[in-house]
Amino acid sequence: MSVTMKDIARKCGVSVATVSKVLNEKDLDVSTAIRDMVKRTSKEMGYVLNVLAQSMKTKNTKTLGIMMPDIKNAFYTDICRGAEDMAMKSGYSLFLCNTDDKIEKEIHYLEKLMEKQVDGIIINASMERNTKMEEIQKVSVLFAVLNHNTHYPGCSVRVVADNENGMREAVNYLAPLGHRRIFYLAGETVLSFQEDRLKGYKKGLSDWNLSYDERLIAKTAFSIEASKQYLMDHGLPEGVTAICAGNDLMAQGVLQWARDKNIRIPDDLSIVGYDDSIFSRVSSPMLTTINQQSYKSGELLAEMLLKYIEGFNEIKEVLLEGSLVIRGSTGPVRTT
The missing domain is CATH 3.40.50.2300 (Response regulator)
Known part of the structure; x- marks a missing residue:
């Protein structure tokens, strides 16, 4: 049989109303000694607050x-x-x-x-x-x-x-480093954040008078395996020196592909991820990325x-x- 407030009140020698105040944390008018005694006794007796019954009232x-x-x-x-x-x-x-x-x-x-x-x-x-x-x-x-x-x-x-300014900032960082053909490895989704990032990518290119080229856009699932497999199957268009990835997992896939192909990061190819997750800090090299808070x-x-x-x-x-x-x-x- 479950323990009730009445059982605790009887054991402590106080009223049921006092026990209720203490257990429901409405005990400002209850002395510290009684409050401690009720809490200790309820714990010893294995009392469990009936949240369902409480929620029906509140x-x-x-x-x-x-x-x-x-x-x-x-x-x-x-x-x-x-x-x-x-x-x-x-x-x-x-x-x-x-x-x-x-x-x-x-x-x-x-x-x-x-x-x-x-x-x-x-x-x-x-x-x-x-x-x-x-x-x-x-x-x-x-x-x-x-x-x-x-x-x-x-x-x-x-x-x-x-998301728009995040991806724009990534392009605005890469362009002054001399990158003119920046590949955008986007994620497969109809959600609005992807549209915003694409806008940011385009604005970043425009900021540096770089032409937008649809051949530099590709979509895969947001995973290590998908981005790596895409690059294994298709490679990169000629002249690409940097990749902006849709998230840090996709960027990890790019790193794995580059390692398999003996492409040196960042000497031969620069990579920017998105999210600043733990994956960005444990990769080798550690990943430049956009922190999304x-x-x-x-x-x-x-x-x-x-x-x-x-x-x-x-x-x-x-x-x-x-x-x-x-x-x-x-x-x-x-x-x-």
Whole structure:
């Protein structure tokens, strides 16, 4: 039989109301000695707070859900850590769902989280989208979105990384080093951040009066294996001296391909990644990349969503600027 507040009150010789105040952390008018005794006794007796019963009274379960496309990608792991730390600081628990970049799985978890009556959901959308499926989905809780152009009705909060200026900065760094044919290895997705990065790539070229050439654009999945296989199959167009990759995983694939082909990095080819994940710091050479403030993104998403849950809804969207981190995978074009 489970332990009740009445059992604890009897053991401590206090009222049930006093026990309730202590266990629900509304005990400002309770003495320190009684508070410590109640907490110690409840722990010794194995008492577990009935969150479901409590939520029926308060309409708040103190839980959030977070959906990530691929938890193996360190970029998403950092977002989760930021969100989790902010949630815990605010007294909330976080349920993590990995969607494997599949819209069906994303919607399945969305429905399950609503069934669990979480107070809010953070969505980092899967690469695979289906507008019709999204538009008819009724989301009954507050939710926040990172970056992407999802079509779920009623989004409360959005945190957006400045992808356009991030990629523009990458090109503006490479061009003064003498790179004139810069290959852009983009990711396969219909999400808006990819369009923004392509705009940034084009603007960077324009800043240096470099012509845009569609032959210098290719798309693969956002993975080490996909980018490496693309280069194994197709190689690079003649004259390319630098590559901007869609994320750090893709840049790792480029590094592996270059190593297999005895292409020296950065002497023969410069590489810029995107995300500044842990992968950028453990590669050889370490990777020049764009820092997207992934941890800060998760922190902000949770913070803004919690403010909405508590009734403060002044801020709808926040733009996070990226920054170039220069390491050993880039250098000036060699002259012969």
